[in-house]
Amino acid sequence: MSDPIYTPDNSTPAYQLRWSLALFPRAELPPADAWLAPLKQATETDGVRVLECHRRAADVWQFLLSTLPTVAPSQIIRSVKGRLQHLLQAAHPKAFRRNFSLTSLGDANRAAVEQYVSDQLGHHRTADPRIEARLAQYQLEFPDVDLSRPVFSDHGPYVVNLHLVIVHAERWRDLAYAHGMQPVYQFGYYIGTFGEYDMDAVRRVTGAGE
Secondary structure (H helix, E strand, O other), X not given: OOOOOOOOOOOEEEEEOEEEEXXXXXXXXXXXXXXXXXHHHHHHOOOEEEEEEEEEXXXXXXXXXXXXXXXXHXXXXXXXHHHHHXXXXXXXXXXXXXXXXXXXXXXXXXXHHHHHHHOHHHHOOOOOHHHHHHXXXXXXXOOOOOOOOOEEOOOOEEEOEEEEEOOEOOOOOOOHHHHOOOOOEOOEEEEEEEOOXXXXXXXXXXXXXX
């Protein structure tokens, strides 16, 4: 097997990864002013940035987060929940229930992203219909896949949707295989999260929160 052409070391990503995390305290927690600043500082070292947090009910706290591409969804939960538990340990030795909810978010919602991807051949027309016919072979559709459906772990649901974009170095509409597996793509990519709700919907909700 040949060595990979594109690796994390030689590729520079552009990314926008945002998440909504709900945690469920066992009892009333101190106000966020008492722990939010040190929590933000602590999670930054894990590649997790706390953008906002809101108390939705006595037993529901919601966090709006952004992350680096190297951070897996399970690491997001461990970072925020574990760091916050450490900060509250003295007064609340077991501050949280084991369950949680993690959902990916983006500037566009799932329906908009799916429509954008499905229209790609129409957006990027070529002069040669043979090229368009060849590219159409590689536009795959999976009608049985529902991206709105959560995946459940033992302790909560995940809804994790990623939009990955890779670009040819010269914007050619060719495939790497046709070039003998030469590096025809740019050494970079864009990756973003999306979900059922876009960021405007999140801002409308969080703007009414505490």
